[in-house]
Amino acid sequence: MKKILVLLLLSTLLSFSANAGTDGENSLSKKNQPVKDCFEGLNRGIFAFNKGLDNVIFEPIAKGYRKLPMPIKLGANNVVSNLSNLITVPNNFLQGDMGNAGNNTARFAINSTVGILGLWDPASRLGFEKEGKEDYGQTLGKWGIGAGCYVVLPVLGPSTARDAVGSLAALMGGDAWYNVTVRNNTHYFRDFDYYASRATSGIDFRAKNIESFDNLEKNSMDFYASVKSLYLQDREKKISNSKKATNTLDDSDWEELETK
Amino acid sequence: MINLGCNKILIRFFLTSLILLLFVEKSFSIEPNVFIQSTVNRASAALSESFTKEEKIKKLKNIAKETVDIRGIGLYTIGKYKKSMSNKEMSVYLHLFEKYFLKTFADRLSEYTNPKVSVNDSQKLNENYTIVSSILVATKKRAEIKIDWRVYTKDPQNLVIRDLIIEGLSLARTQKEEFNSIIQSNNGDINALFNNLRKFLNN
Numbered sequence: 001m002k003k004i005l006v007l008l009l010l011s012t013l014l015s016f017s018a019n020a021g022t023d024g025e026n027s028l029s030k031k032n033q034p035v036k037d038c039f040e041g042l043n044r045g046i047f048a049f050n051k052g053l054d055n056v057i058f059e060p061i062a063k064g065y066r067k068l069p070m071p072i073k074l075g076a077n078n079v080v081s082n083l084s085n086l087i088t089v090p091n092n093f094l095q096g097d098m099g100n101a102g103n104n105t106a107r108f109a110i111n112s113t114v115g116i117l118g119l120w121d122p123a124s125r126l127g128f129e130k131e132g133k134e135d136y137g138q139t140l141g142k143w144g145i146g147a148g149c150y151v152v153l154p155v156l157g158p159s160t161a162r163d164a165v166g167s168l169a170a171l172m173g174g175d176a177w178y179n180v181t182v183r184n185n186t187h188y189f190r191d192f193d194y195y196a197s198r199a200t201s202g203i204d205f206r207a208k209n210i211e212s213f214d215n216l217e218k219n220s221m222d223f224y225a226s227v228k229s230l231y232l233q234d235r236e237k238k239i240s241n242s243k244k245a246t247n248t249l250d251d252s253d254w255e256e257l258e259t260k
Numbered sequence: 261m262i263n264l265g266c267n268k269i270l271i272r273f274f275l276t277s278l279i280l281l282l283f284v285e286k287s288f289s290i291e292p293n294v295f296i297q298s299t300v301n302r303a304s305a306a307l308s309e310s311f312t313k314e315e316k317i318k319k320l321k322n323i324a325k326e327t328v329d330i331r332g333i334g335l336y337t338i339g340k341y342k343k344s345m346s347n348k349e350m351s352v353y354l355h356l357f358e359k360y361f362l363k364t365f366a367d368r369l370s371e372y373t374n375p376k377v378s379v380n381d382s383q384k385l386n387e388n389y390t391i392v393s394s395i396l397v398a399t400k401k402r403a404e405i406k407i408d409w410r411v412y413t414k415d416p417q418n419l420v421i422r423d424l425i426i427e428g429l430s431l432a433r434t435q436k437e438e439f440n441s442i443i444q445s446n447n448g449d450i451n452a453l454f455n456n457l458r459k460f461l462n463n
Contacts, residue, residue: 208402208403211371215368215371218367219364219367219368220438221438221442221456221457221459221460222438222441222442222445222456224441225437225438225440225441225442226434226437226438228437228441229433229434229437229438230429230434233428233429233430233433233434234428234429237427237428237429244383249391249410249425249430250433251385251386251389253336253339253436254336254388254389254410254422255388257332257335257336258388258414
């Protein structure tokens with residue numbers, strides 16, 4: 001109940017922040033509205049800073065990570081993927097997706113025990129298939145809350161007002177892993193465990209996308225705009241929870257082409 | 261009697277022509293998923309290990325010219341600005357866009373060697389568009405990638421590709437938003453886009 005109240009409060013704040021950045025027009029109440037880049041100058045500055053950080057720190061680490069033996073990379077990926085269930089499951093419930101909530105709870109229980117802290121994935125072999133991750137930003141989107149302004153966060157990268165509020169909800173008690181490591185002193189885990197898992201997750205993602213990022217940057221005239229477009233499309237797809245591309249495509253522009 | 265014989269011959273001729281016409285139309289129209297499978301097979305052959313990077317790029321550009329509606333994508337990509345462009349500006353834009361498209365298309369794909377794409381099902385959106393679904397088969401280095409193709413089907417005898425949607429992300433939409441961002445950042449000046457395109461092509 002407390003979590004729901006916090007989320008409701010944050011949703012209200014999100015509405016205010018969107019109004020402030022959209023000349024009074026509330027884009028949150030409308031679907032398929034283009035996401036406004038209310039702080040473009042600042043966002044581009046942070047984007048350039050993040051890119052510099054990536055060149056100097058993250059990309060070299062990701063390249064080194066790639067050279068690790070496959071079982072280590074697979075184990076690391078399994079552990080962080082297993083921990084992500086602690087955010088996914090409550091969001092499955094909040095979205096009313098009881099099937100996936102049950103499936104992901106079973107996955108977490110099996111992989112944390114039989115799979116030795118998530119290093120292996122025996123749950124998949126037992127028929128509990130890996131499903132898409134969910135977070136509080138996606139849940140807010142599913143509840144019909146618009147994205148608000150596009151923002152680029154230092155180090156963390158692209159986000160929106162709604163997704164940033166979602167991340168905040170996770171830090172305010174919505175992420176059990178954060179609660180037992182950083183938020184509460186449980187004597188079993190340290191702050192380091194949380195930050196190490198987040199860093200591993202980021203490095204793993206970066207390592208899988210080195211060529212894609214390089215290729216995108218090489219073939220973009222405005223890399224910032226390309227990344228923004230891809231991020232927003234990806235969020236739309238994830239919020240729709242659809243595996244079919246046709247469910248998230250907007251055909252109006254293509255149809256308009258016919259009339260010209 | 262002569263008239264009756266003539267009529268019979270005319271009717272036979274008419275019916276035979278009709279059947280032939282139907283047959284000819286049938287034989288030249290092609291299903292969108294067959295068209296995509298044939299196109300990816302051609303691209304896969306062009307990306308064979310036996311060719312140099314330059315040869316691959318040349319072959320890929322030829323395949324793109326035949327199977328992709330570059331002009332249509334160019335018009336989609338320029339979006340709302342096409343209404344305010346003069347004929348001369350549009351001509352300059354479409355010329356630059358074709359060069360830009362072919363350069364980025366070939367450059368992006370030439371890094372792959374012998375990619376295997378399996379075409380699955382297709383979904384007809386309307387008379388003009390069908391989405392064909394396919395999978396870029398996984399290798400040791402990367403997981404499988406889902407690729408959807410937007411096929412323009414208005415002319416069934418001349419199917420063309422208008423968009424590639426990779427893991428749900430539309431390349432045409434990304435391109436459109438990038439172009440719009442460049443124009444907007446320059447107070448709506450279309451020439452800023454032209455300058456950026458020229459600069460990119462010269463690099």
